[in-house]
Amino acid sequence: MKPENPFVALLSLLVGLLFLSPVLYSIWMSFQTADDFYAGRVTFTLDNYERAIGQFNFARYLINSLIVSGLVTVLGITVATLAAFAFARFRFPGGDLMFGATVATLMIPSHISLIPNYLTLAKAGLLDTYAGLILPAISNGFACFFLRQYMRGIPKALDEAAYMDGATHLQVLWRIIVPLSRPAISSMALYIFIAEWNNYIWPLVAVGKQDLYTLQIGLARLYRINPGEGLIDWPLVMAASTITILPVLLGFLAVERHLVRGITMGAVK
């Protein structure tokens, strides 16, 4: 949509730049050396990226974050979709109670479950493993609730037509409900991915081995590399931050169209 008024266009551009300025500033900073940055000189170097990836193991953290966030997204969406389908389409004993309990989990702050989750995983011997990072994040009450509401909006006659055509419950879900819920599923997938990508507390608690650090933990460690000198190497931190936000940005661009449709769904018939 193009604004017709040039003044509105200019104003939009300025507001957009205002919102983008911290990101642009940090990207600009990531190409400076620390000495030049503190001396107020402008230079250009890729040294910070080389150090972040080579010296501080950010390539490894990036892979860990991709594995953890990717699997949490895929498994989380799968579980939420199956549960949402059951809640949206079937009446079974205790169904309402279970859905109520699922919605109630939205009101529990995530930090409250930190210690019980830690103790459970410790008992299961899953601390310091990928499974320990992934499993607690798979069940997602909000995704389940959101998808259930969306699926309820899909006419039940479509399921019935598919059953008459010979489909099983899973075929109805996979061939009819999932394709028609794509906007909602895409938005939820992106939401889960971003939430997991930015997750700091749980990886900090569940993982001690440096090989399993995710980007957020690695990023936090960069603040502590020069404690004695009292100076933080901001250009290095900003290079690591840029590496951290890049995959999310690309992911967002990939599903942006669906995301907007997902958010505005139901607004227009």
Place this chain on the structure above:
Amino acid sequence: MSGISLRNIRKAYPGGPTVLHDVSMEFQPGEFIVIVGPSGCGKSTLLRLIAGLERADAGEIKIAGKRANDLPPQDRDIAMIFQNYALYPHMSVRENIAFGLELRGMPKAERNRRAEEVARMLQLEPYLERKPGALSGGQRQRVAMGRAMARNTSTFLMDEPLSNLDNALRVAMRTEIKDLHRQLGATIVYVTHDQTEALSLADRVAVMKDGHLLQFDRPDVIYDRPANRFVAGFLGVPPINFLPTEKLPGCAGLAGSDDLTAGLRPDILAVHTAQPAGPSLAARVVMAEMTGSDLLLHCDTAAGRLTALAPRLALGGGTEQVWISYDLDRALFFDNQSGARVDYVPGDRQIR
């Protein structure tokens, strides 16, 4: 081909009223059955029970001689056409038609060939790659029919399939459905609230009200010898006139005519501009509707409000006072208490 047998079917929704009360019917293989009744009479529920989309609380459903109460829809070998068509919006016309075949494991080339064959029969070939959203109402209706036909089943269930179409298209599709029945020879159970569809399509019509089956017979029998006052009033356009017998000239002397209502269909009434010989009612025309060659006259008489058909050219414009005569031998009589039809024996001038 498979027949369907329904024995003492009962159904109630949790916390709601009973929607079907001991309904029993037998559909012969290859028959065209129309279930008709007002909204909420249980006709669609009955269809859904046959389809397997709902479960009966009591009674037995047999399809092709086998008990089907516990069979899931996919195992009943029945195709269904829904009122709103229920086409899969994300699939093309070809995929919609071939979906059932794909689920049954038919190879792609074969199901494509079958989809094209069905599309040719229904004149849908130019639209095979379109999505349902890009089709008109009539085309969507055809796709819904094509989807059902592609599977070569012996039983079709149709839930008010023409109710979303405009009148001209409805008449055209009615003929096509009748043709289709002749070609396929399948058993068709068709639900509608449109009595014209019921009378014109059916081999046998089932009339339902409030979850009860009132009458199940050939259309001509239902029209000529309705089981009760409701059936008589529900079927027939223009509708039948009900008048108290005591106020109807010619009925006063009938033996056993106490507490009866006479039913006079407009086609047994004759409209005169002068008083005819024999029993007649003087009538004042309240409103005259042009229906083409005829005028539909709404008249006030001493016996009550009456609707009659008169040839337009025989009746001068602006006629206000007419006489209406009737053929008592073809009149219907209903008991005022039970609503059931009672028979009039013209020779004896007696009601039995």
